[in-house]
Amino acid sequence: MNVKARKPKNRWRCGLARISQLHRSCAILFFLPMFLTSCNNDKIEVYRIPKEDLTVAMERGNLAPPTPEHSARWVKPDGWTEQPVSEMRLGSFKADGPEGTAADISVVSFPGEAGGLVSNINRWRGQLELPPLEEKQLSETIQQKEIQGAPAFFVDLQSAENSSKPSRILGAVFQRPSRTWFVKMTGPSALLESQRQKFFDFVDSFRFNDSGQSGEPPSPSRQKSTNDE
Amino acid sequence: MSKIVQWLKPFTSLKLTIFCLASAMILVFLGTIDQVNIGVYEAENRYFKSFFLFFVPPHTDLRIPWFPGGYIVGSLLLVNLVAAHAARFRLTWKKIGIVLLHSGLILLLVGQLFADIFVDLESQMRLDQGETKNYSESSYFDELAVIDTSATDSDQVISVPSSRLSKGTKIDLPAGGLRVVVNDYYPNAALVSPSQLPHPGYPHLPLGPMAVAVPLEKTYKQDERNLPAADFSVFQNDRLIGTWRLAAGFPRPVSFQAGGKNYEAVLRPKRFYKPFAITLIQFRHDRYAGTDIAKNFSSRIRLLDPSRHEDRESLIFMNNPLRYRGFTFYQAGFDNNDQTTVLQVAQNPSWLVPYISCTLIVIGMLLQFGMHLVSFVKRRVIA
Numbered sequence: 334m335n336v337k338a339r340k341p342k343n344r345w346r347c348g349l350a351r352i353s354q355l356h357r358s359c360a361i362l363f364f365l366p367m368f369l370t371s372c373n374n375d376k377i378e379v380y381r382i383p384k385e386d387l388t389v390a391m392e393r394g395n396l397a398p399p400t401p402e403h404s405a406r407w408v409k410p411d412g413w414t415e416q417p418v419s420e421m422r423l424g425s426f427k428a429d430g431p432e433g434t435a436a437d438i439s440v441v442s443f444p445g446e447a448g449g450l451v452s453n454i455n456r457w458r459g460q461l462e463l464p465p466l467e468e469k470q471l472s473e474t475i476q477q478k479e480i481q482g483a484p485a486f487f488v489d490l491q492s493a494e495n496s497s498k499p500s501r502i503l504g505a506v507f508q509r510p511s512r513t514w515f516v517k518m519t520g521p522s523a524l525l526e527s528q529r530q531k532f533f534d535f536v537d538s539f540r541f542n543d544s545g546q547s548g549e550p551p552s553p554s555r556q557k558s559t560n561d562e
Numbered sequence: 563m564s565k566i567v568q569w570l571k572p573f574t575s576l577k578l579t580i581f582c583l584a585s586a587m588i589l590v591f592l593g594t595i596d597q598v599n600i601g602v603y604e605a606e607n608r609y610f611k612s613f614f615l616f617f618v619p620p621h622t623d624l625r626i627p628w629f630p631g632g633y634i635v636g637s638l639l640l641v642n643l644v645a646a647h648a649a650r651f652r653l654t655w656k657k658i659g660i661v662l663l664h665s666g667l668i669l670l671l672v673g674q675l676f677a678d679i680f681v682d683l684e685s686q687m688r689l690d691q692g693e694t695k696n697y698s699e700s701s702y703f704d705e706l707a708v709i710d711t712s713a714t715d716s717d718q719v720i721s722v723p724s725s726r727l728s729k730g731t732k733i734d735l736p737a738g739g740l741r742v743v744v745n746d747y748y749p750n751a752a753l754v755s756p757s758q759l760p761h762p763g764y765p766h767l768p769l770g771p772m773a774v775a776v777p778l779e780k781t782y783k784q785d786e787r788n789l790p791a792a793d794f795s796v797f798q799n800d801r802l803i804g805t806w807r808l809a810a811g812f813p814r815p816v817s818f819q820a821g822g823k824n825y826e827a828v829l830r831p832k833r834f835y836k837p838f839a840i841t842l843i844q845f846r847h848d849r850y851a852g853t854d855i856a857k858n859f860s861s862r863i864r865l866l867d868p869s870r871h872e873d874r875e876s877l878i879f880m881n882n883p884l885r886y887r888g889f890t891f892y893q894a895g896f897d898n899n900d901q902t903t904v905l906q907v908a909q910n911p912s913w914l915v916p917y918i919s920c921t922l923i924v925i926g927m928l929l930q931f932g933m934h935l936v937s938f939v940k941r942r943v944i945a
Contacts, residue, residue: 375723376723377720377721377726377735377736378719378720379718379719379720379736379737380835381716381717381718381719382697382716382717382719383715383717384711384714384715384717441772443753443754443755443772443773444753445754447755447772448754448755448757448758452755452757453755453757456757542898542899542901557895557896557897558785558894559893559894559895559896
């Protein structure tokens with residue numbers, strides 16, 4: 334008798350009863366995995382690590398260590414002192430001259446064409462308070478050479494005679510398949526004249542690791558998978 | 563007891579099983595199709611490691627759930643299976659095949675759930691020849707690491723996951739009494755020369771005299787990575803310590819002092835430090851003679867773990883990973899004219915579970931169908 338009374342006669346009502354029961358159970362069911370996965374959220378972590386020994390890598394003689402993402406090596410000429418690399422500089426040097434004068438040498442690198450040769454040379458001209466030049470006029474002041482199968486461009490720029498800040502720039506631009514490299518020496522004109530040969534030796538010492546086949550920058554995002562070969 | 567059975571009853575429904583299996587099929591289909599656009603990793607997260615699939619109306623921040631995700635379908639299926647067994651099945655020799663098959667399935671579902679919840683993320687260790695590292699890096703996630711370098715023997719790292727960074731966020735760091743305020747944040751950015759900006763008002767973060775970071779669309783491609791950039795300020799007791807701009811594409815740290823301590827901050831791929839170090843001795847990319855066809859990739863490494871007096875060489879090559887202290891190092895890639903190796907680092911304590919589950923399922927099926935076959939043959943013989 335009891336069993337009969339419990340059995341709902343209406344199919345529709347039976348369905349409803351089942352749904353409400355389902356709701357209750359679902360609430361628990363959804364709560365469980367949500368609670369469990371909440372353990373995996375984005376927490377701020379604090380931990381201790383032994384000091385990283387960076388000095389070993391920096392002390393490998395004259396040959397600067399290649400950074401994995403940029404892959405170039407160069408040989409520092411004698412007489413230049415290494416300076417700490419800053420936010421943008423991959424290499425930074427100082428060449429001391431007479432009477433406390435000094436020239437600053439920088440190595441920087443950017444992906445792609447980095448704005449193009451003309452705009453970069455004109456940027457250097459701007460630093461010497463020289464007016465920008467058209468491409469045709471500029472090409473007369475640029476010397477071209479081939480280094481490791483890719484073009485390299487050299488400029489020698491000097492500020493105007495009546496300039497408030499007389500200075501000179503010796504610059505080299507390497508256009509590699511995936512990156513453009515800038516080597517720049519800035520300082521008093523006479524000092525740069527005496528350092529000219531060292532600058533060219535320095536530029537000649539550059540060895541690039543970029544693979545000419547793929548044209549891709551050797552960055553972590555473009556590494557090759559062993560499954561692709 | 564009867565109450566529990568009553569509660570479980572709706573979950574024993576065969577309709578629910580059909581609904582779950584059909585939903586799982588739809589999820590697999592949608593996920594596979596969308597994988598073309600968003601890549602394997604993102605598809606896995608959106609379709610399978612989620613509670614719902616969301617529809618985002620264009621130009622809004624609304625997220626409207628429209629289909630159950632993998633977690634809900636999997637959990638429902640799991641409960642359905644367990645409930646059905648609890649309510650209906652009786653353990654008899656005749657049913658042993660079905661019981662084994664279903665317990666294999668249950669083990670597979672539970673194992674996957676636990677792997678998702680407790681297992682560390684996969685990461686990569688990138689080593690140049692001769693380089694030593696005691697950490698691997700995430701291929702997908704970045705961190706803003708604020709490092710206290712004051713101590714002489716160790717550094718304290720405060721790692722803020724990049725998912726916590728967005729414009730206007732204020733984050734109180736759990737150490738040093740520091741607060742980071744994110745002034746601007748690009749989830750993906752490209753580094754360009756200032757002269758490459760279309761116009762001076764174009765959104766960008768200046769990184770130095772020769773580079774600015776410009777925002778890019780987030781990428782989901784398999785062979786690309788999002789490289790965020792951030793403009794942030796650090797405060798100590800409401801006093802501004804400094805404002806800097808960092809880009810993960812150019813992970814050079816900035817240094818500052820606060821409260822008599824030295825700090826460095828860097829935006830970089832999230833690091834997972836290990837209690838041991840690995841040095842790459844040599845990477846080999848062997849080719850078949852006279853061709854460019856790859857024959858073998860291998861990395862000869864040196865494993866150094868002073869705490870366990872371990873100092874040995876090991877050769878990692880395809881299908882021969884290095885397993886050490888719960889981590890597995892697979893040969894995954896190479897770079898830099900074969901000078902750099904890329905090892906995939908996985909940590910999965912439940913790696914045996916799928917093998918055990920599949921064995922149970924196969925044995926269960928063999929028993930079930932075998933018993934049917936035997937009884938069928940017997941009946942034919944009698945007839």
